[in-house]
Amino acid sequence: MTDLLHIGRDVPRPDGADKVGGKALYIHDITRPGMLYGAIKFSEHAHARIVRIDTSRAQRLPGVRAVITGDDVPEVRFGFMRDNLALKKGKVRQFRDEIAAVAAIDPDIAKEAVDLIDVEYEPLPGLFTTADALADGAALIHETDPTGRPVTSNLVPAACSHRSGDLEAGKRASRFVAEGHYTVPRIQQASLGTAGCIAEFDLNGNLTVTAKTQIPFLAQRDFTNALRALGIKDKNVRVVVPAVGGAFGSGLDTHAYEYISILLAWHTGKPVKILYDRYEEFAYLSPRQSAELFIRQGCDENGKLTFREIEVTQDNGAYVSWGATYPNVMLVAATSLHRVPNVYFNATIVYTNNTYCQAMRGYGNPEVTWGIETNLEELAEKAGIDALEMRLLNCNQPGDVTPMGLNLQSCGLRECLEGTAEALDWDRTRSVSRRPGRGVGMAALINVGGGGKIYRSDGSGIILKLDDFGNVNVSYGGVEMGQGLHSALSLMVAEAVGVLPERVIINQTDTATAPWDVGTHASRGAFMAGNAARIAGARLRERIFALAEQVYPGEVERNLAALGEGEGLDEFDFRSVTRDGFDLRNGWLLCKDAGDEPWLRVELGRFLRAAHFAKEGGTGTMFTEEAFYEPPTDLPDWSAGYGNMSAAYTFGVQGVEVEVDEDTGEVTILRMVAVTDGGRVLSRQAAEGQLYGGIVQGVGYALYEEVHSSEGRILNPGFTDYKIPTAADIAFPIELQWVETNDPEGPFGAKGLGEAGIVPTAPAIANAIYDAVGVRIRDLPITPEKVVQALAAKVGE
Amino acid sequence: MKVEVGFRLNGYEVRAEVEPHLRLLDVLRDTLGETGTKEGCGEGECGACTVLVDGAAINSCLFPVCEAAGTSVMTVEGLAEANGALSPIQRAFLDHGGAQCGFCTPGIVMAGVALLAENPNPSDAEIRYSLTGNLCRCTGYVQIVAAIRAAAVATRGERGD
Structure with a gap:
């Protein structure tokens, strides 16, 4: 690995210049000739029967081209349990339910027309807590399943549990036990670029959707199913992804607005764009899933963990999207963060009349890590053991196979713990003489770092196409949404092929040209793309070197003619170099065993042109290679909670020092440190960006973010009332350190990094607050009100 | 009823017939086709639409286009050199x-x-x-x-x- 020329370099992102220049085109910036603007009529009740929809006034508004309701168009079902309809019929189940839609010649007319749609409702009692929804005799939010069979409860049929070892024996072996209830709220992904799409049909009946999505190929499948529902068969759906203004999981499923845009385009024969404004983004898009956790852990007299028991209840909201599968990902930390022998995990997912939830960075892991790493410190305190020592005592080791069957081929958790402790000066700052109100804390993480198999393929294809000039054009199915996939991939392709990174041209995904990819989630993009690139790059080199046996001597002769006779000519027989003797480095075809005299080097573009435009008698050839990488992982059995779902696992520890104002409850972060084992760092700038960004989202999650709602209506749908961290809030240093384990399955030794940053931030802060002022907050966000109340309760004790 | 508004945009005089209620952001993006300036919230909270008017940074989503008349407006498109070199x-x-x-x-x-x-x-x-x-x-x-x-x-x- 010492021979790498580009991996690990600190270089700018390939899409950076267009972004700093305002040239990158987002969905907001794209129009099509003749395009209409769509707008949606959303429900004004959380749970109600739709008695009547009157669209007549909207229809009459000049500039309106179509008004549709669920009664006007075929039923288009979506969501992985197919319990959601593009346009609702008969009943609404959440405030944001889509009832009708308009296409008009400009966005203002479309919105005005929506306001002219009258809906008469018959309100039904709403169910807004999991307890109410599970109570005996509770009304059913969905009376039938998608096939029409009656259901008997509001439980979402998404079983996820795990049982390993002997829980009762673990409890008997425990000297100390800590237990508690921990909750995490819904939060908003809050991408700066809001959601939107353009749908259009060509005159052959094929559909193109320009979509802000993280799953172009699953969206293609979903939209193809929607066409079938419209009676359109055997037509092509093409999904084109523009520059994406942040997503963080919000683009992991298809959305009603996308189907509505397709329906309006189908209805009008025109391209139709739907673009959410900020209010719609907050009020009508699915936020991060909330959760209630009960956690109990035990240890023996030395602090060795004896068991872990976790019961999760999730308020799913009204329809099923990926929020319902957070427990699948929670299993990773639940079973495998620290060595723990006897584990029980169970999740209950409940339909309510709240907004339905979706993916966000970390996907269950920050939620469950919040509980585990907070509870672990409570256990350590009971046992009278330092929390760092307890983590070191139970630390995961390389080569471990965990209770879930996760195969930890590389694991630098110990180094992460030690590095964090050293950076915080743990022995001198933790629980010992210090200024009042100051404390330090830490929390650890395990995250999937080699994909996360939740679908029958977790693979990725790639196409590397060499042109006549030595450029490598890359078609990859994953999505660059800001995370730096293209930064990492350009370096990996450069390394895999043997060209300079600036000669690697990566286009944003278009399903018409890119090979299949399951989607950009689970920190998987760089890992999958890099492994696919290594395979394709090796094939390209093999073919180039084979042909070089014939082409190279002639090109060297051209060099000699141009340069005059070179030195060392006598010693090196350039006419009989065999394929094993060639190398390709930074765009130059070379001989491994020769010196790097200029006359022995052939520029790749020249070689490619010589190969393409073959001389008389020869056959021209071009170099394009595709590869599909399927990681060696298992699709877990979710009811047993078992299976090695990722090809590598990322570890990390975050440490924080805080100061707590005991009068106001305000928490000030003084400094943070994150020590991360993401394997080998690919692009330093991108890796650092992922960590900084994740940590700051974690700070918002820890201290202030929450989607507030009352009877299903979102109360803070805008940046005025929903605060995300500003630059002034991050007025403390964040120190990053890397533990560069060299993962055997990782491309160039790398593991995924997209999610790690957000995972342990909240418990690290909570643990520091406890160290500072002795109050334990178990419900996020840790607002000043909660701290003050806890301090008051402590005084009262 | 449309009105004519003229200002300097990135060093060039521009004139546009616009609805007087429009925001500077709308005119920059939709009328003049300069889409580098973004709309992130439309209510002055996020700053994605920040441009300079006579050198001062303003939220163009809150700035009536008529107020821009006679001013010098600079957007992100005005920073790079003509040859594309970044500032x-x-x-x-x-x-x-x-x-x-x-x-x-x-x-x-x-x-x-x-x-x-x-x-x-x-x-x-x-x-x-x-x-x-x-x-x-x-x-x-x-x-x-x-x-x-x-x-x-x-x-x-x-x-x-």
């Missing part, structure tokens, strides 16, 4: 990882331009304070602050300060 602050954002998804970037770059014009040698705290009206969800601001710090040094160097 020092743009270069610094590129080199220091100040852009990720890039949607907030044009606004933040313009806020940075305004800051450095007013204060060529800002402290980190001053940089952070000056950006409180510009939200970024991707970067955690660390690399943005580093970029503006570096741009300050580069800009001073260019002027020989």
